[in-house]
Amino acid sequence: MIINFLRGALLISVFSMAACSTGPTLEAEGYSEPVFTAERILSEDAETRAASDVYDPWQGMNRRIYNFNYHFDRYIFLPATRGYQNVTPDIAEEGVSNFFDNLRDVNTFLNSVLQLSPKKSAQSLGRVAVNSTVGLLGLIDVATMFGINRPEEDFGQTLGRYGVGPGPFLMVPVVGPSSLRDGIGLIPDTLVNSYLKEEIFGEDGATIASLVDAVSTRSRVKFRYYETGSAFEYETVRWLWTTKRELDVAK
Amino acid sequence: MLKHSLLRSCVVGLGLLLATSSWGATEEYGYPIKDKYVATVVGTPSEYFADLPKKIPFKTRRVSIFPDREIPDAFFYDSELLYSVALQRKAAPLIFLIAGTGSSHNGGTNYQMARAFYQAGFHVVSLSSPTFTNFVISASRTGVPGHAEHDAEDLYRAMEKIHTLLLEKDDIEITGFNLTGYSLGGFNSAYVAKLDEQRRSFNFDRVLLINPPVSLYNSISLLDRMAENIPGGVDNFNLFFEDLMRGFGEVYKRSSGDVGDNFLYDAYRAMDLQNEELAALIGVAFRLSSASMVFASDVMTNYGYVKPKEMRLTRHTDLQHFNLVVSRLGFTDYYHEYFYPFYRDTENAGNRDDFVRSESLTHIQDYLLSTPKITVMHNENDVILEPGEIDFFREVFGDRAKIYPYGGHCGNMSYRDNVAHMIDTFTR
Numbered sequence: 001m002i003i004n005f006l007r008g009a010l011l012i013s014v015f016s017m018a019a020c021s022t023g024p025t026l027e028a029e030g031y032s033e034p035v036f037t038a039e040r041i042l043s044e045d046a047e048t049r050a051a052s053d054v055y056d057p058w059q060g061m062n063r064r065i066y067n068f069n070y071h072f073d074r075y076i077f078l079p080a081t082r083g084y085q086n087v088t089p090d091i092a093e094e095g096v097s098n099f100f101d102n103l104r105d106v107n108t109f110l111n112s113v114l115q116l117s118p119k120k121s122a123q124s125l126g127r128v129a130v131n132s133t134v135g136l137l138g139l140i141d142v143a144t145m146f147g148i149n150r151p152e153e154d155f156g157q158t159l160g161r162y163g164v165g166p167g168p169f170l171m172v173p174v175v176g177p178s179s180l181r182d183g184i185g186l187i188p189d190t191l192v193n194s195y196l197k198e199e200i201f202g203e204d205g206a207t208i209a210s211l212v213d214a215v216s217t218r219s220r221v222k223f224r225y226y227e228t229g230s231a232f233e234y235e236t237v238r239w240l241w242t243t244k245r246e247l248d249v250a251k
Numbered sequence: 252m253l254k255h256s257l258l259r260s261c262v263v264g265l266g267l268l269l270a271t272s273s274w275g276a277t278e279e280y281g282y283p284i285k286d287k288y289v290a291t292v293v294g295t296p297s298e299y300f301a302d303l304p305k306k307i308p309f310k311t312r313r314v315s316i317f318p319d320r321e322i323p324d325a326f327f328y329d330s331e332l333l334y335s336v337a338l339q340r341k342a343a344p345l346i347f348l349i350a351g352t353g354s355s356h357n358g359g360t361n362y363q364m365a366r367a368f369y370q371a372g373f374h375v376v377s378l379s380s381p382t383f384t385n386f387v388i389s390a391s392r393t394g395v396p397g398h399a400e401h402d403a404e405d406l407y408r409a410m411e412k413i414h415t416l417l418l419e420k421d422d423i424e425i426t427g428f429n430l431t432g433y434s435l436g437g438f439n440s441a442y443v444a445k446l447d448e449q450r451r452s453f454n455f456d457r458v459l460l461i462n463p464p465v466s467l468y469n470s471i472s473l474l475d476r477m478a479e480n481i482p483g484g485v486d487n488f489n490l491f492f493e494d495l496m497r498g499f500g501e502v503y504k505r506s507s508g509d510v511g512d513n514f515l516y517d518a519y520r521a522m523d524l525q526n527e528e529l530a531a532l533i534g535v536a537f538r539l540s541s542a543s544m545v546f547a548s549d550v551m552t553n554y555g556y557v558k559p560k561e562m563r564l565t566r567h568t569d570l571q572h573f574n575l576v577v578s579r580l581g582f583t584d585y586y587h588e589y590f591y592p593f594y595r596d597t598e599n600a601g602n603r604d605d606f607v608r609s610e611s612l613t614h615i616q617d618y619l620l621s622t623p624k625i626t627v628m629h630n631e632n633d634v635i636l637e638p639g640e641i642d643f644f645r646e647v648f649g650d651r652a653k654i655y656p657y658g659g660h661c662g663n664m665s666y667r668d669n670v671a672h673m674i675d676t677f678t679r
Contacts, residue, residue: 030561031559031560031561031562032555032559032560032561033555033559034549034555034556034557034558034559034560035554035555035556035557035588035589036556036557036576036577036580036584036588037557037576059569060567063566063567063569064567067566067567070328224311225328226328226329227311227333227355227357227385229353229354229355229379229383229384229385229540229543230384230539230543231326231384231542231543231544231546231547231550231570231574232542232543232546232570232571232573232574234570235570235571235574236574240496243496243497243500244500246500247500247501
């Protein structure tokens with residue numbers, strides 16, 4: 001079960017332990033003292049606390065967006081993915097997902113070039129070249145069969161590469177946990193992606209393609225809001241995500 | 252020369268002796284990890300997995316257990332009990348699965364068992380542990396989990412409601428009922444089976460307890476002591492946990508980016524964890540689940556354990572403060588400062604020692620001794636048992652106990668022999 005916990009934590013692609021905020025001072029607010037208080041339990045050592053801090057000055061807004069995402073997921077997004085999975089044979093689902101991954105590999109290539117990383121540039125360019133041709137416009141992931149690794153680089157990571165810190169934690173509607181830096185990074189990434197979709201499908205087709213892409217992507221992410229069993233899910237997701245992004249930038 | 256041949260015949264004789272004795276004993280057990288901590292943390296390497304279907308129709312569902320219950324706003328999303336099912340299209344026996352401490356109906360272990368039983372032709376209904384937050388909020392009558400009899404009643408109520416729904420909505424045909432659970436879920440299964448003898452809603456055909464504790468108090472004490480192996484002491488809980496995650500992160504960074512079945516095994520090898528650290532990791536993993544359970548319970552009952560009684564939390568309240576406090580507390584703190592006093596005050600639960608003794612399988616051993624349908628699968632080196640506690644199963648269950656030489660706590664549950672034994676228990 002330990003394994004499940006840790007793997008679960010890693011799988012959501014989100015790593016835990018969260019931010020701090022000292023919390024209410026009980027005496028000042030006239031509450032009766034619980035059996036265990038922070039004063040009694042937590043050591044004075046400030047470092048112990050600071051280690052798990054994530055900078056989250058917009059917490060009020062972020063928590064509301066987290067809540068919104070839960071409802072959006074439960075009543076719109078997940079029913080859509082279930083419908084999609086019901087009408088689509090598994091092999092077609094995989095093709096669709098490969099196709100959109102191939103478009104994302106183009107974006108990874110651009111960011112790898114910006115990061116001056118020859119290895120990742122070669123890998124992502126190689127993947128796009130192989131998958132777009134032999135892989136029938138990306139429907140079949142031949143590159144993975146050939147053993148070409150799939151790096152994932154976005155503009156947030158590129159900014160991080162050049163020393164831009166993550167800034168405040170940011171919960172993005174529908175998309176999920178992010179940071180100010182990565183949220184800004186989403187803009188050029190999305191523009192590149194939309195440009196490719198418009199080139200392939202035309203303007204109207206691109207909108208439909210984006211919807212299919214969103215549903216297909218969601219169907220492959222196991223995370224469900226408020227089903228992790230953590231009573232501190234927001235805090236946990238915040239820390240896991242922040243840690244994961246630190247590692248992504250370093251990778 | 253004589254000496255030499257004497258020696259030789261001795262060796263040959265010894266060899267024969269060994270050969271016959273191992274031939275007389277059972278076949279060699281092939282689970283590869285002998286160390287109890289490593290097995291508990293790492294589980295089964297994928298090349299030793301049982302052959303199971305990749306995909307089964309395993310669906311999450313919700314059921315309202317107490318429709319009139321007022322749910323605290325901080326847990327607004329837990330008003331209904333989550334569970335999952337995998338149903339056969341034809342008439343089939345049904346098996347209920349109960350997860351271990353803090354684990355969910357769709358966690359890795361339950362899902363793995365669901366695949367095995369679905370493949371073997373069972374309708375599968377998978378339940379979270381009564382210590383899982385969603386269960387505490389939506390389905391625990393008292394809101395204070397860990398009580399052998401109350402947990403069994405809560406589980407039984409949920410199982411009855413789910414059974415009714417299956418008959419009404421799915422129109423499936425059920426040819427018989429079975430029950431299994433691992434760790435605390437195994438313990439729960441024993442008490443649920445006993446309750447069923449009075450209530451008779453299911454009349455279970457077979458019940459299998461997998462790696463259950465004997466005494467809850469002994470096991471939680473062991474787990475708390477494991478957490479004390481944290482380098483620098485429990486005060487360093489947060490730092491240790493963070494270091495560990497960074498360690499895993501380093502492995503992740505060097506990997507191809509995928510967290511597959513063997514990730515932990517690779518991580519363990521790469522990180523070169525010592526036994527103390529592994530023990531600490533086990534203690535920490537349990538503590539993280541106890542932290543959520545305890546906090547949910549405190550909010551539910553307004554006991555005032557870590558949250559001041561008068562304080563009302565909303566869905567937007569920052570909970571990090573409580574997270575830090577409660578994850579620094581152990582199972583035994585909960586037991587002595589909340590769990591026992593709560594039941595002492597609300598149900599005249601007698602003195603502390605009697606209460607501790609009653610929360611055990613020993614307490615119902617007459618029932619376990621006399622009930623052939625209940626069997627157990629356990630490991631000689633399970634880390635949640637005190638030395639000697641494993642003998643309880645040999646003595647009480649006799650032939651009905653299958654005890655493997657190693658596997659730690661639930662580490663060998665995915666190993667092919669173990670899976671075969673699980674299935675065999677219910678199909679022979």
